[in-house]
Amino acid sequence: MAQLFVDPAKVGRARDLAGRIADQVQARIDRHTTVSIERTALRLFGVAGTGSTGAPVANLVVDRLQQANVLGKGAVYWLGRALKDGGSDPVKAVERLLGQPGALSPLSMAEERALRDQMRREARAAAGELKRRVRERNAFKAGLQVGAFEGAPLRYVIVATGNIFDDIDQARAAAEQGADVVAVIRSTAQSLLDYVPQGATTEGFGGTFATQENFRLMREALDETSRRLGRYVHLTNYSSGLCMPEIAYMGAAERLDMLLNDAMYGILFRDINLWRTLCDQYFSRRICAYADITINTGEDNYITTADADEAAHTVVASQLINEAFAHRAGMKDERIGFGHSFEIDPDREDTLLRELALAMMVRELHPKSPVKYMPPTKHKNGDIFFAHVYDAMADLVAITTGQGIQLLGMMTEALHTPFLQDRHAALKSASYVYRAARHLGSDLTFKPEGIVARRQREVFDRALALLEETARDGMVAAIGRARFGDVARTETGGKGLSGVVQRADDYFNPFLEILEGRED
């Protein structure tokens, strides 16, 4: 059992502060939409495919509405008006509508109501279809084994060949060797694309593109593998960058199980505009909540840039903020995989106890959540033999502290994307360590005044101080002072600000109404 040596009153105080921090910005999130949110709503209405230039139709429609300065009313509203007069090509219909004199003037009350009712009906039907697919996945999973054994972390590995068909071969092989979760890494530049590419892709660097077709192909292969193995193999991708909501929607439609999704990651590590990310994380998490997708937050990244021991408190504080945002997007604790990692400089002493202290604290602060443990990366330098031992130590901490998901370290980290044999070695040793230390955690008790207990209190006190400061000055100010991940950002800087649009008073998004549970 993981032990927590922090005063429960302090934990309560920290949660209150995190809630206040989220509330301060949630009001502004609720007054805005983004181009990616609007594109997602259109996609639910079946707006798919690409136009003659290769750009997605959803982008063409939304860009045109933004040019005409009417996007604040909601893209679905305009789609409804444009298609009312017949036709099926949304780009042409919107073009024709915007070209008509008086096109932007309101309809009569009765017409307006009829239009909105019609679009709500269609949204309900489409969302119902989405829900049906999710239920189908859940039923399939319920009939299979999940994980190595009750209480073992899900063994999570990545594939990153840059070609979806090679990725499928490698994912199958990994699953056969015991992988429970396969994450398909995206091409390095995708987070900064303000559109989602189309179709099956066989190129990219450090991974291939996240597309709906790639999701479908990979899930199909893993369904077949899961059936054959009698053990469910989960699929993960990345709902981060400039298209968080669209990726979440495509993930939901293709029955993905997990998505990387963080309230602050894009702001800090991809220099995406702060408001763009905050609005997009909200909508994308609403979709994840609806589609039973487990999100993985990215706090592990804080300690790959900053010193892991020094910055441990930023992980704890940020997780509480991420939790507050996730709750405001309707997510249940069971679907929030808080990220953290085994990353303290191995040249120091007692790092095992210090790692155990943090891993147990994260585990116990979020008892219902499938916390996600990341492997060491920063201090790996190509010595694969040392790296393998180093990874085994992370495996030991993961099983002992009951982590929900463990991304297995690769001995060739810092050299190349994982070879098939690297994944083999990682899976074999993780399975060994899990088996060997299966009940270690439940037999182990730490001294109330020992290194672990003192370390937890010290980290939590610093996390609490950071939350006090952030609640007092606001999240924008804290990010401006590089309080998280050692990176400073401003609210007007970063990519994608032009895609943030104020909602009109009569903003219409029937998909959001369903996700927020507001529809009749």
Add this chain to the structure above:
Amino acid sequence: MNLIRPYGDRRDDGLVQLAFTLPVPAGAKAKEAASQLVKKMGFKSVLVASMEPAGERFSVFVCYGRGDFALDFDRVEAPEVKHPKHGFDALNARIAERLGRPIVVVGACIGSDAHTTGIDAIFNMKGYAGDYGLERYPWFRAVNLGAQVEPAVLVAKAKELNADAILVSQIVTQRDIHKENVRALIEILKGEDLWGKAILVFGGPRIDHKQALDLGFDAGFGPGTRPSDVANYVYYRLCEKLGLPEE
């Protein structure tokens, strides 16, 4: 003449350990295939120490082989970055005394590569492995542009600041994308006054000094490089470029 061979348990036994994957299911035939492949590499006394099924369609091997190839160590040439190395305070004091102004360094991870790990390890205040980053040095003006920076943007910033050194990091090297990126950078630089003036430094997990020289850089730094290695190098190379006498 100083002939050397791989050293296993005894001088000149020539023993080498190999690990690889074959796209065939494990079995007697796969094991024989692994053994034959290692012989084809030129090894003798081949031992297939382990064959593990890696899924149903792949197998992973660990093999040993004896190579009778040898090399005259005296005839091996490898360029190395050579200069004395000073600690944090000593280096700052030297720059103050001999240059009388801070050294301006601009760095980025260029192209689509989104990894800031390398460039951050060298630049960030906290540095790497207990070694302070360039931003901490009072006698360095260090500007880190982060990741996914277009080569032209890096050059423009270097021009604006009249940089003494440009640091380029590349982590992703799949299908030699890093070479394309740095070639683009070098092409842009060639049209600028900075060419020949600014010190060009290339770093990354799969970069070495020789490769960096071949690509047109002044120096290359591989895995395990500490910020102070780069700081000292830039100082010495700058003194050299400015024609300052040896200390």
